[in-house]
Amino acid sequence: SLDAATLLQHIEALGQIGADAVHGGRSRIALTDAEKLGRDQVVAWMTELDLTIQIDEIGNIFGILPDQEGNTQHNALMMGSHIDSVYNAGALDGCYGVLAGLAVTKAFRDQGILPTRPIIVAAFTNEEGVRYQPDMMGSLAHAGGLSALQVLNTIGTDGTRLGDELARIGYHGDMPLGTLKPSQYLELHIEQGPILDKEGIQIGAVANLQGISWQKIYIKGKANHAGTTPMSMRHDAGYAAASIITFLREHTQQSPGTLATVGSIQFEPNAINVIPRAATITVDLRNPDNKSLCTAEQALAEHLDTLRQSEGVTIESEVLARFDPVIFDEQLVNVVEQAANSLSIAHKRMTSGAGHDAQMIARIAPSAMIFVPSKDGISHNPREFTKDEDLIQGAKVLLATVESLLSH
Amino acid sequence: SLDAATLLQHIEALGQIGADAVHGGRSRIALTDAEKLGRDQVVAWMTELDLTIQIDEIGNIFGILPDQEGNTQHNALMMGSHIDSVYNAGALDGCYGVLAGLAVTKAFRDQGILPTRPIIVAAFTNEEGVRYQPDMMGSLAHAGGLSALQVLNTIGTDGTRLGDELARIGYHGDMPLGTLKPSQYLELHIEQGPILDKEGIQIGAVANLQGISWQKIYIKGKANHAGTTPMSMRHDAGYAAASIITFLREHTQQSPGTLATVGSIQFEPNAINVIPRAATITVDLRNPDNKSLCTAEQALAEHLDTLRQSEGVTIESEVLARFDPVIFDEQLVNVVEQAANSLSIAHKRMTSGAGHDAQMIARIAPSAMIFVPSKDGISHNPREFTKDEDLIQGAKVLLATVESLLSH
Ligand SMILES: NC(=O)NCCC(=O)O
Numbered sequence: 180s181l182d183a184a185t186l187l188q189h190i191e192a193l194g195q196i197g198a199d200a201v202h203g204g205r206s207r208i209a210l211t212d213a214e215k216l217g218r219d220q221v222v223a224w225m226t227e228l229d230l231t232i233q234i235d236e237i238g239n240i241f242g243i244l245p246d247q248e249g250n251t252q253h254n255a256l257m258m259g260s261h262i263d264s265v266y267n268a269g270a271l272d273g274c275y276g277v278l279a280g281l282a283v284t285k286a287f288r289d290q291g292i293l294p295t296r297p298i299i300v301a302a303f304t305n306e307e308g309v310r311y312q313p314d315m316m317g318s319l320a321h322a323g324g325l326s327a328l329q330v331l332n333t334i335g336t337d338g339t340r341l342g343d344e345l346a347r348i349g350y351h352g353d354m355p356l357g358t359l360k361p362s363q364y365l366e367l368h369i370e371q372g373p374i375l376d377k378e379g380i381q382i383g384a385v386a387n388l389q390g391i392s393w394q395k396i397y398i399k400g401k402a403n404h405a406g407t408t409p410m411s412m413r414h415d416a417g418y419a420a421a422s423i424i425t426f427l428r429e430h431t432q433q434s435p436g437t438l439a440t441v442g443s444i445q446f447e448p449n450a451i452n453v454i455p456r457a458a459t460i461t462v463d464l465r466n467p468d469n470k471s472l473c474t475a476e477q478a479l480a481e482h483l484d485t486l487r488q489s490e491g492v493t494i495e496s497e498v499l500a501r502f503d504p505v506i507f508d509e510q511l512v513n514v515v516e517q518a519a520n521s522l523s524i525a526h527k528r529m530t531s532g533a534g535h536d537a538q539m540i541a542r543i544a545p546s547a548m549i550f551v552p553s554k555d556g557i558s559h560n561p562r563e564f565t566k567d568e569d570l571i572q573g574a575k576v577l578l579a580t581v582e583s584l585l586s587h
Numbered sequence: 588s589l590d591a592a593t594l595l596q597h598i599e600a601l602g603q604i605g606a607d608a609v610h611g612g613r614s615r616i617a618l619t620d621a622e623k624l625g626r627d628q629v630v631a632w633m634t635e636l637d638l639t640i641q642i643d644e645i646g647n648i649f650g651i652l653p654d655q656e657g658n659t660q661h662n663a664l665m666m667g668s669h670i671d672s673v674y675n676a677g678a679l680d681g682c683y684g685v686l687a688g689l690a691v692t693k694a695f696r697d698q699g700i701l702p703t704r705p706i707i708v709a710a711f712t713n714e715e716g717v718r719y720q721p722d723m724m725g726s727l728a729h730a731g732g733l734s735a736l737q738v739l740n741t742i743g744t745d746g747t748r749l750g751d752e753l754a755r756i757g758y759h760g761d762m763p764l765g766t767l768k769p770s771q772y773l774e775l776h777i778e779q780g781p782i783l784d785k786e787g788i789q790i791g792a793v794a795n796l797q798g799i800s801w802q803k804i805y806i807k808g809k810a811n812h813a814g815t816t817p818m819s820m821r822h823d824a825g826y827a828a829a830s831i832i833t834f835l836r837e838h839t840q841q842s843p844g845t846l847a848t849v850g851s852i853q854f855e856p857n858a859i860n861v862i863p864r865a866a867t868i869t870v871d872l873r874n875p876d877n878k879s880l881c882t883a884e885q886a887l888a889e890h891l892d893t894l895r896q897s898e899g900v901t902i903e904s905e906v907l908a909r910f911d912p913v914i915f916d917e918q919l920v921n922v923v924e925q926a927a928n929s930l931s932i933a934h935k936r937m938t939s940g941a942g943h944d945a946q947m948i949a950r951i952a953p954s955a956m957i958f959v960p961s962k963d964g965i966s967h968n969p970r971e972f973t974k975d976e977d978l979i980q981g982a983k984v985l986l987a988t989v990e991s992l993l994s995h
């Protein structure tokens with residue numbers, strides 16, 4: 180049975196790593212010193228559980244509980260998520276899924292038995308995509324969507340090369356990328372949205388996951404004097420950036436279901452009395468329906484054209500990530516629902532708003548996700564919160580799902 | 588007579604200091620190492636001219652050519668401007684006025700005569716206001732608008748204390764602030780706007796200067812996940828910032844004559860998939876008519892109220908600078924026009940769009956300004972340009988104006 184106390188203690192301990200005393204939460208950005216400490220902690224717990232530890236050449240970490248015949252790969256059941264975070268994150272996003280995976284293997288260890296199939300707990304590199312894009316990078320590459328070289332050569336928002344940072348923190352492993360192909364994949368995660376909390380339901384059986392479109396938009400205007408340049412003669416890169424942000428908001432109002440976020444911005448030279456010569460923004464568009472997502476992308480592209488004309492600026496855009504919506508494996512989703520039923524826990528089918536590693540692994544194996552409520556739907560914020568009770572129930576549903584899958 | 592070759596050479600040499608090889612131009616931001624080198628160069632030239640050098644307690648530099656009785660203060664005629672720059676600036680903004688002032692004193696030295704009244708060449712501290720606000724800080728304080736302590740305790744956009752930086756670069760002088768009160772003040776400057784260039788006129792006799800309103804606006808929203816937070820539940824500080832920028836653009840369209848610029852912006856945490864928890868922008872509003880400037884300020888304040896309601900964010904604004912429009916001394920403007928006439932140079936009366944030290948010194952002495960054309964009106968940009976011929980004509984009009992004032 181599930182050792183709930185250890186699970187909660189692990190969540191608490193991992194959550195301390197990378198704590199930000201100024202703005203709250205923890206900033207365990209992929210492949211930073213803080214994230215290395217998080218990795219070391221997870222590897223230490225895997226070692227305690229006597230799992231076989233494998234690290235691949237892009238730093239994905241796998242802890243394997245072999246089956247009764249000693250197999251570590253054949254017909255494996257994988258559980259996983261990530262331990263990197265955004266800035267000033269909560270303690271649960273990603274970590275919960277990895278640590279609950281460890282709790283499942285601990286349930287076997289505590290009973291002194293081995294499973295009928297190998298169980299692999301994965302912690303994928305750089306799920307958040309804050310420093311290196313795209314997000315879900317480690318799982319995407321594991322699923323064959325990126326080569327190891329593409330991953331290692333990725334240049335970060337801070338100008339670093341991913342491969343250099345990976346080597347620096349000592350997590351450039353030996354195992355070739357994509358070695359451990361699972362037969363099924365399960366990911367337990369906090370919802371990060373408001374639905375379960377609002378409806379008072381403890382478990383989400385995630386049936387699908389919305390599409391994600393990430394772009395970086397580079398605008399070049401002309402620097403000039405704020406006091407002497409008539410409004411009609413301006414080529415204001417900053418204004419163009421702002422106009423994209425307000426345009427996207429308006430688009431979402433006309434196209435319900437589309438989410439649009441501009442989370443990051445830079446002006447150059449960024450001085451009070453200089454019209455910005457350049458501006459860079461990121462755009463995050465999402466929709467569970469790929470057609471609507473394409474419509475949003477198209478509307479944005481048209482607005483950029485309008486701005487090129489009206490403001491006399493040049494604009495280039497770069498695709499940082501583009502993932503189609505994913506529909507999870509119907510049978511696996513059913514098993515999750517049955518597991519919740521068997522424990523008499525209320526559940527509902529739902530869509531994931533966030534991107535997850537499961538979205539990538541779904542390319543190579545039947546996959547499903549289990550959600551637990553997020554208080555007020557807050558995530559990517561130090562105030563991200565899920566009740567201990569709900570965390571424990573989620574892990575129990577994960578364990579019951581694993582047990583059900585192993586017994587068939 | 589004016590030594591045009593030396594003037595052009597000085598402009599060239601000073602323009603090399605703080606050169607930015609990457610983005611062009613020079614960044615000689617107030618009280619940085621680069622600006623210290625610029626100060627050293629100006630002081631060296633003042634020494635060559637055997638001027639009496641005085642540095643006040645906020646770093647304003649004065650080079651004095653005494654009158655025939657050896658007076659350095661009584662009934663002094665001051666010329667001046669500044670040698671600090673914005674990022675990636677042209678070589679002329681400010682420097683031209685200081686170096687032309689030196690060229691006027693050189694004309695006396697070359698002739699071996701002393702003027703009938705002391706002539707003071709001033710280089711005021713931190714005119715640009717990029718690092719420390721308000722702009723025109725040194726001249727404002729010289730005119731009694733700020734105490735030395737207020738200046739020294741100013742905290743910069745980079746978190747530094749002005750007094751510490753001033754001491755660090757060795758320009759914390761002995762002379763009490765405000766010691767050298769001039770009887771008249773003249774400032775020669777590039778127009779930084781397009782009017783003279785467009786109209787093919789070589790000299791602007793600046794009759795007035797528009798009002799300047801600088802604010803910093805701090806917005807606090809709520810960080811949350813870009814993929815899971817419904818648009819209707821967002822408190823997006825970044826969207827609010829963008830909405831201010833587009834609102835100001837619309838306001839200027841309804842209120843011709845008002846200029847509005849948002850030159851600098853920061854989001855927190857500035858990550859692609861996190862709704863910004865905070866955003867900070869600067870707002871630069873200008874108008875030659877104080878009532879219209881107040882209308883713009885009022886409209887902005889009302890828009891902030893709207894945003895507080897509609898976006899559920901908190902917004903605070905801080906006044907960084909607020910200067911009423913200034914009307915220059917009619918008699919002095921007449922003398923400038925007569926000087927241009929005496930040299931048969933085309934001239935026109937005009938308004939200054941940029942703020943200038945003359946605007947501050949006008950509080951304590953009759954003041955006027957002389958403008959020369961700026962190619963295409965470009966300034967605060969490495970491509971700021973004025974023909975040598977125009978630079979020389981401007982300095983000649985300055986010299987003729989000085990000679991006229993000394994002879995009365
Ligand atoms: N679950 C999660 O926060 N993933 C990060 C990628 C994204 O959805 O922005």
Ligand SMILES: NC(=O)NCCC(=O)O
Binds near residue numbers: 680942
């Ligand atoms: N002349 C000039 O560029 N002054 C800086 C202050 C302003 O922004 O007007």
